[in-house]
Amino acid sequence: MASAFDEESFAQLLDAVDRFVRHRLMPLEKQVEEAGEVPSDVIDEMKKMGLFGLGIPQEFGGYELTLFQEVQVQMAFSYTSPAFRLVFWPNVGIGSKGIVLAGTPAQKEKYLPGLASGELRASFCLTEPDAGSDAASLRTTAVRDGDDWVINGSKRFITNASRAHVFTVMARTDSSKRGAAGISAIIVERGTPGLSVGKPENKMGQKGSPICDVVFEDVRVPVSNIIGGLDAEGNGFRMAMQVLDAGRISVAASGLGMARRLIDEAARYALQRKQFGQPIAKFQLIQAMLADSETEYLAGHALVMQAAAALEAGQEATAQAASAKYFCSESVSRIADRALQIFGGAGYIAEYPVERLYRDARALRIYEGTSQVLQLVIARAMLKRYE
Numbered sequence: 001m002a003s004a005f006d007e008e009s010f011a012q013l014l015d016a017v018d019r020f021v022r023h024r025l026m027p028l029e030k031q032v033e034e035a036g037e038v039p040s041d042v043i044d045e046m047k048k049m050g051l052f053g054l055g056i057p058q059e060f061g062g063y064e065l066t067l068f069q070e071v072q073v074q075m076a077f078s079y080t081s082p083a084f085r086l087v088f089w090p091n092v093g094i095g096s097k098g099i100v101l102a103g104t105p106a107q108k109e110k111y112l113p114g115l116a117s118g119e120l121r122a123s124f125c126l127t128e129p130d131a132g133s134d135a136a137s138l139r140t141t142a143v144r145d146g147d148d149w150v151i152n153g154s155k156r157f158i159t160n161a162s163r164a165h166v167f168t169v170m171a172r173t174d175s176s177k178r179g180a181a182g183i184s185a186i187i188v189e190r191g192t193p194g195l196s197v198g199k200p201e202n203k204m205g206q207k208g209s210p211i212c213d214v215v216f217e218d219v220r221v222p223v224s225n226i227i228g229g230l231d232a233e234g235n236g237f238r239m240a241m242q243v244l245d246a247g248r249i250s251v252a253a254s255g256l257g258m259a260r261r262l263i264d265e266a267a268r269y270a271l272q273r274k275q276f277g278q279p280i281a282k283f284q285l286i287q288a289m290l291a292d293s294e295t296e297y298l299a300g301h302a303l304v305m306q307a308a309a310a311l312e313a314g315q316e317a318t319a320q321a322a323s324a325k326y327f328c329s330e331s332v333s334r335i336a337d338r339a340l341q342i343f344g345g346a347g348y349i350a351e352y353p354v355e356r357l358y359r360d361a362r363a364l365r366i367y368e369g370t371s372q373v374l375q376l377v378i379a380r381a382m383l384k385r386y387e
């Protein structure tokens with residue numbers, strides 16, 4: 001697969017990521033969980049490693065990894081708390097991909113170097129209080145006034161909003177059109193008058209990765225801030241869905257990284273914990289749980305690699321991406337549940353990482369398409385083949 005980043009350099013990067021995750025980040029997991037934030041010196045190290053620019057073209061300072069390579073980094077990083085990768089992943093994924101895929105030369109020049117270095121941080125604003133799964137019913141409007149768009153509306157649960165400098169906002173630029181038509185993707189910079197970001201929500205898991213409301217009250221931006229320029233007016237929803245294909249494969253890969261960690265924790269614990277005079281790993285009912293988890297991990301791995309290869313090859317991969325995300329996000333919850341069971345009472349207390357991983361894993365079945373929405377996407381695509 002063509003990559004601007006050769007295989008040998010990629011192997012070195014993956015090795016560096018692996019060492020960073022295991023030696024630098026894993027010892028900080030409890031601290032990040034309790035403090036609710038990633039220390040700034042860790043973020044500086046992430047910048048130095050070039051992590052913010054993994055998917056951004058080399059001409060703008062990124063590594064220009066293929067999606068196939070990106071998912072491998074995602075898996076390696078997801079071995080530790082999601083808070084760490086969610087510092088830079090919005091720059092790699094949904095926060096920058098729209099500009100990489102469809103931005104004008106001027107937009108690329110203006111934003112991609114800062115996004116690649118981590119000097120700028122990104123957020124992707126699609127969900128609204130009354131438009132979640134039915135995202136195409138969004139109500140945020142952008143009304144043209146001379147050379148400006150005037151944006152009004154509010155967005156909900158936006159990852160990284162409290163630390164973002166660049167917001168990709170999905171807004172209705174043509175109110176005469178319903179649904180997906182008439183929606184455009186507009187870049188709004190932090191500090192623009194009328195833009196405000198709410199307090200980070202108190203979440204069940206993934207602590208240290210803020211999600212917030214973002215409110216737009218008569219926010220004015222130049223008409224040229226539509227991603228792809230004025231000619232791309234009304235293409236925003238299509239672009240968002242394109243970005244989400246890669247995003248869903250990436251979420252699936254994050255589920256695999258978490259699954260690997262959970263299986264490793266559970267297997268090691270089963271080998272050292274003794275009951276009835278022997279390690280619990282000797283009991284076939286424990287082995288069955290480990291075997292089910294390992295099988296689901298391997299099946300998910302195959303799905304993710306297949307979907308990434310299809311998208312990379314330019315094939316229509318919406319249903320494959322949805323299947324990968326659906327399977328991996330559901331299976332990591334089952335894997336977390338089995339891991340907790342293998343730990344017994346110890347699995348239910350915060351001293352061991354499975355309690356935290358169990359909570360962290362739960363979100364994967366909700367964001368970037370709930371499991372039910374993904375089932376609909378998969379069924380719609382497969383039924384077409386039978387019609």
Ligand SMILES: Cc1cc2nc3c(=O)[nH]c(=O)nc-3n(C[C@H](O)[C@H](O)[C@H](O)COP(=O)(O)OP(=O)(O)OC[C@H]3O[C@@H](n4cnc5c(N)ncnc54)[C@H](O)[C@@H]3O)c2cc1C
Pocket residue numbers: 123124125126127131132133134156157158159160206211363366367368369370371372373
């Ligand atoms: C940690 C986290 C981070 C997030 N980050 C972002 C972000 O950065 N940017 C962003 O834009 N959004 C983000 N979101 C929002 C997320 O994408 C939405 O929560 C998700 O799309 C679901 O929307 P909703 O919460 O409104 O649920 P709803 O759409 O209200 O769904 C409620 C339930 O109804 C089900 N349902 C809905 N429609 C159907 C149907 N047709 N058939 C069957 N069942 C259905 C759903 O599956 C779900 O079980 C984030 C959410 C979380 C939890």
